[in-house]
Amino acid sequence: MRSIIATAGLAALVSLASAAPAQAPVNQPPIISDNIQSATLSAPTPKSTNNGEIFPLSDGFPNPSPQQIEVIEIQAHGSLPNGAPPPTISNEGIINLQLIAFNELFEAAFFADLIFNITNHVPGFDIPDPGYRTLVIETLTAALAQEELHLLNANGALKHFNKDPIQPCHYTFPTTNFEDAIALAATFTDVVLGTLQNVIEIFAANGDAALTTGVASVVGQEGEQDGFYRILQNKNLIPNALPFLTTSTRDFAFSALQGFVIPGTCPNENEIPLSIFGVLKLVTPTVKPMDQTLTFSFDLGSTTDFSHYDWSQLTLQYINQQNVPVAEPLTNVRVSGTVITFDALFPFNEFLMNGLTIAAVTVGTGFTSAVDVSKATLFAPALIEVN
Numbered sequence: 001m002r003s004i005i006a007t008a009g010l011a012a013l014v015s016l017a018s019a020a021p022a023q024a025p026v027n028q029p030p031i032i033s034d035n036i037q038s039a040t041l042s043a044p045t046p047k048s049t050n051n052g053e054i055f056p057l058s059d060g061f062p063n064p065s066p067q068q069i070e071v072i073e074i075q076a077h078g079s080l081p082n083g084a085p086p087p088t089i090s091n092e093g094i095i096n097l098q099l100i101a102f103n104e105l106f107e108a109a110f111f112a113d114l115i116f117n118i119t120n121h122v123p124g125f126d127i128p129d130p131g132y133r134t135l136v137i138e139t140l141t142a143a144l145a146q147e148e149l150h151l152l153n154a155n156g157a158l159k160h161f162n163k164d165p166i167q168p169c170h171y172t173f174p175t176t177n178f179e180d181a182i183a184l185a186a187t188f189t190d191v192v193l194g195t196l197q198n199v200i201e202i203f204a205a206n207g208d209a210a211l212t213t214g215v216a217s218v219v220g221q222e223g224e225q226d227g228f229y230r231i232l233q234n235k236n237l238i239p240n241a242l243p244f245l246t247t248s249t250r251d252f253a254f255s256a257l258q259g260f261v262i263p264g265t266c267p268n269e270n271e272i273p274l275s276i277f278g279v280l281k282l283v284t285p286t287v288k289p290m291d292q293t294l295t296f297s298f299d300l301g302s303t304t305d306f307s308h309y310d311w312s313q314l315t316l317q318y319i320n321q322q323n324v325p326v327a328e329p330l331t332n333v334r335v336s337g338t339v340i341t342f343d344a345l346f347p348f349n350e351f352l353m354n355g356l357t358i359a360a361v362t363v364g365t366g367f368t369s370a371v372d373v374s375k376a377t378l379f380a381p382a383l384i385e386v387n
């Protein structure tokens with residue numbers, strides 16, 4: 001229903017645009033309706049930027065009307081898929097859609113807040129060069145609308161399969177300047193790019209092949225965004241990070257997203273049956289493209305006396321590119337109350353560990369895939385970015 005209306009809207013626009021030159025004198029701008037004009041000029045604004053209650057945006061997202069969807073599609077430079085989803089889906093496939101929706105809501109919240117900060121000259125987010133500022137705002141406005149359509153597509157599919165659409169949370173962002181915000185956008189986009197690999201494999205393994213192409217199209221789309229965030233970072237990064245992007249798992253992504261939601265504000269997060277691991281912190285502030293020792297910490301949150309615990313039962317696993325996970329022992333383990341701090345080698349040279357690396361503390365070792373690591377994980381993910 002929605003996509004039919006949206007398509008009709010686009011068709012009307014196209015005919016308007018092509019009809020315009022015939023009606024208007026030469027060199028007159030084509031006639032476009034008011035809502036379309038404002039759509040191309042300004043990004044939707046968050047409900048509030050103070051308490052993390054970003055939604056609904058001024059464009060109605062995440063529950064836009066059919067007319068508002070037309071505007072979002074114009075800003076996204078394209079439409080929602082207008083074919084019907086397949087008639088059936090596996091239970092695991094439903095979880096894929098739920099995770100995609102949960103993630104896209106976060107991404108939309110982040111970009112709406114970031115665009116607000118830039119356009120309102122919030123300290124730390126002012127971009128002095130007008131040409132550069134325009135390029136950034138235009139790109140982020142398109143990215144926001146594209147994330148909005150990703151969400152509407154996933155939640156629309158959930159509704160089609162008679163499942164609850166995922167509702168937004170209130171969000172918290174750690175970034176207080178433009179550079180850090182773009183670095184974070186690149187990092188969470190890298191996690192998404194890895195996680196969608198897992199999503200596609202799960203669809204394929206559970207008879208949901210019809211849902212794989214749409215997700216694969218989003219992988220490329222997020223990759224285009226990621227190249228821009230890399231270029232923006234001013235760290236001499238080239239847009240193309242790696243030959244084979246780092247893989248991830250649904251549980252790693254779901255756990256990472258918990259860091260951006262205000263606890264207790266997600267109306268139906270509990271309907272998503274994925275694991276939430278304990279937090280693993282990367283203590284080392286910057287990771288260089290070289291072999292080095294990194295420091296991590298996690299909080300056991302328990303009063304048990306761990307001073308005699310055998311830490312050799314645990315390993316640190318690094319997931320990078322499409323390689324077999326790299327295992328390192330936890331060394332120099334320090335116990336302070338419930339907080340455990342340890343060191344581990346980051347063997348950059350041997351594996352050329354550029355781009356995203358996901359670190360996880362697991363029970364045991366000898367894993368051959370990210371999924372196997374994920375199944376044995378206690379604390380994760382720590383997200384490492386190099387080059």
Ligand SMILES: *[C@@H]1O[C@H](CO)[C@@H](O)[C@H](O)[C@H]1NC(C)=O
Binds near residue numbers: 114174175177
């Ligand atoms: C926007 O600015 C506020 C105030 O500095 C900050 O707390 C918030 O994290 C910023 N948003 C993003 C997405 O960086």
